[in-house]
Amino acid sequence: MHTVTAPGHAQFTLTPERGEELGEGPVAVDTCTSQEYFEKEREQVFRKSWLCMGRVEEVPEVGDFIVKELTLFKTSLLISRGRDGVVRGFHNVCSHRCNKLVMEDEGTARSFVCRFHGWTYQTDGSLKFVPQEEIFPPIDHATNGLTEVDTDVWRGFIFVKMDKNSGVGLQEFMAPFTESLAAYPFEEYVNCHRYETVVNCNWKLILDAFLESYHLRFLHKNTVAEIFRNSKEETAADAYGFELYNRHGRMTVPGVAESRSHPVEDLVMMTAMSFFDNKETATAAPPGLNPAGGENWAFDLMYVFPNTLWLMNAGSTYAALEVLPLGPNQTLWTSRTYSPPAKDGLERFAQEYNRVLARDTLAEDASTLEVTQAVLESGAKTEMILGDQELMLRHLHDVVDQVVNGEEASIA
Amino acid sequence: MTATKSTKGIAQRLPDGYANLERFVPAWALDDAAQRANARAGSTIDEMRTFYSAMVPIAADAAESLRGTPIDQLDDQRTDLLKLLLSLVEVAVGVECFNGPKVPYGYDQSRLIVVPVPHMTPAF
Numbered sequence: 001m002h003t004v005t006a007p008g009h010a011q012f013t014l015t016p017e018r019g020e021e022l023g024e025g026p027v028a029v030d031t032c033t034s035q036e037y038f039e040k041e042r043e044q045v046f047r048k049s050w051l052c053m054g055r056v057e058e059v060p061e062v063g064d065f066i067v068k069e070l071t072l073f074k075t076s077l078l079i080s081r082g083r084d085g086v087v088r089g090f091h092n093v094c095s096h097r098c099n100k101l102v103m104e105d106e107g108t109a110r111s112f113v114c115r116f117h118g119w120t121y122q123t124d125g126s127l128k129f130v131p132q133e134e135i136f137p138p139i140d141h142a143t144n145g146l147t148e149v150d151t152d153v154w155r156g157f158i159f160v161k162m163d164k165n166s167g168v169g170l171q172e173f174m175a176p177f178t179e180s181l182a183a184y185p186f187e188e189y190v191n192c193h194r195y196e197t198v199v200n201c202n203w204k205l206i207l208d209a210f211l212e213s214y215h216l217r218f219l220h221k222n223t224v225a226e227i228f229r230n231s232k233e234e235t236a237a238d239a240y241g242f243e244l245y246n247r248h249g250r251m252t253v254p255g256v257a258e259s260r261s262h263p264v265e266d267l268v269m270m271t272a273m274s275f276f277d278n279k280e281t282a283t284a285a286p287p288g289l290n291p292a293g294g295e296n297w298a299f300d301l302m303y304v305f306p307n308t309l310w311l312m313n314a315g316s317t318y319a320a321l322e323v324l325p326l327g328p329n330q331t332l333w334t335s336r337t338y339s340p341p342a343k344d345g346l347e348r349f350a351q352e353y354n355r356v357l358a359r360d361t362l363a364e365d366a367s368t369l370e371v372t373q374a375v376l377e378s379g380a381k382t383e384m385i386l387g388d389q390e391l392m393l394r395h396l397h398d399v400v401d402q403v404v405n406g407e408e409a410s411i412a
Numbered sequence: 413m414t415a416t417k418s419t420k421g422i423a424q425r426l427p428d429g430y431a432n433l434e435r436f437v438p439a440w441a442l443d444d445a446a447q448r449a450n451a452r453a454g455s456t457i458d459e460m461r462t463f464y465s466a467m468v469p470i471a472a473d474a475a476e477s478l479r480g481t482p483i484d485q486l487d488d489q490r491t492d493l494l495k496l497l498l499s500l501v502e503v504a505v506g507v508e509c510f511n512g513p514k515v516p517y518g519y520d521q522s523r524l525i526v527v528p529v530p531h532m533t534p535a536f
Contacts, residue, residue: 196525262509267472341534345494348478348536349494352497352501
């Protein structure tokens with residue numbers, strides 16, 4: 001790394017040893033086009049990692065369920081809240097003749113009944129009833145329930161891990177964030193807008209786009225660049241406070257929400273600032289964020305290995321991005337914006353701006369990523385050149401490569 | 413939806429004082445985020461500017477008039493006013509950032525699928 005932190009400025013990296021270890025060489029890009037590498041990622045990275053599936057508020061009551069189609073693993077996943085209140089994940093497959101059990105995307109059930117022959121399961125996955133059980137050889141109900149997938153909850157986020165025999169538990173896996181985010185009110189942000197799209201690019205390229213703020217003043221010159229004052233001052237949105245763990249990472253991006261003669265944007269900003277029982281000002285971070293303590297704080301970015309990003313800014317909102325590869329050059333990208341329930345129409349109006357601006361910014365990123373993938377496939381370039389501001393990308397590609405080459409995926 | 417009759421005999425959809433916005437109700441008082449996105453995508457910049465220019469001068473007062481009432485307790489007229497304000501946000505990003513309905517060099521809007529989240533999707 002070349003960066004030297006000047007006196008009075010926030011520390012560039014809070015984990016300098018890891019920064020040094022990553023070096024400054026170019027990074028290979030054939031990992032973004034290779035079918036063979038993708039298959040290793042699927043087995044070594046994704047199957048052995050804790051993957052975020054959503055929030056417990058999606059299944060608030062006993063019997064509530066959601067179904068996630070995990071194309072990557074050729075499986076359908078049933079997540080349900082049992083009578084004991086525990087949220088569990090199962091392969092959505094009947095134990096009898098292996099038919100798909102639940103056909104709906106979501107709902108509430110007293111029990112799950114297979115539409116093929118009526119085999120019935122409790123919401124905790126146990127086998128409850130077999131029609132005409134006497135015509136079968138003895139069936140051990142205790143061992144013939146639904147096939148469970150490792151499931152656990154961290155701060156209301158439901159995670160699953162497909163490979164039961166690898167890595168650490170979720171609480172240990174998420175430990176790098178547990179203490180610092182203890183006061184962050186995830187549990188209050190129970191409203192959510194979600195977008196899904198299948199993007200024709202490698203999953204790592206999507207994460208790369210969010211793991212640096214260097215591109216803001218160019219790619220996002222129409223949308224968010226000026227919010228980060230980036231078109232006026234080269235270094236205004238330079239990230240700092242990089243923290244790189246064994247797998248996860250985080251960084252802080254500064255900015256100043258100055259007026260740019262956008263009347264409705266100004267109105268929303270003023271409304272938002274006047275309205276939220278403002279626990280923080282525009283440039284003061286909510287609890288647990290901005291760990292390096294820099295000025296003009298704008299947002300913190302959390303990278304949860306391997307496929308999740310949380311973008312946490314001021315005001316009552318945060319964005320969550322999840323990517324699940326479908327192949328080396330195709331990815332299911334889910335984008336969510338979370339906020340507390342608006343207490344009136346005024347607050348709803350103010351929240352709406354964040355959603356629309358986030359969506360249109362995403363549209364700028366997604367089209368660029370498809371173009372990048374398309375020319376990457378030419379093989380003309382074998383590596384990319386990364387600067388200090390792109391330290392998080394270097395970390396991502398290095399960690400994925402470690403895991404693809406045999407290191408354990410789920411470690412803290 | 414209940415609607416009172418104005419003096420001209422046309423159903424009044426908005427609270428008193430917003431008569432000049434009544435003409436935007438059919439096109440822009442929409443029920444959800446997907447409808448608003450489609451409405452912007454299907455508009456010309458002139459149509460967007462007409463709506464935007466009519467809304468901007470009253471937006472602050474209109475938004476303020478919604479303070480303090482839970483959304484599910486708004487009457488139909490104030491609900492439609494909120495819906496217009498939400499469409500204003502959709503249109504404003506297009507007008508203020510792109511001067512058009514679409515993100516320049518952007519991703520095709522129709523590929524961004526709104527997927528409601530169970531129990532977490534806010535009204536409208």
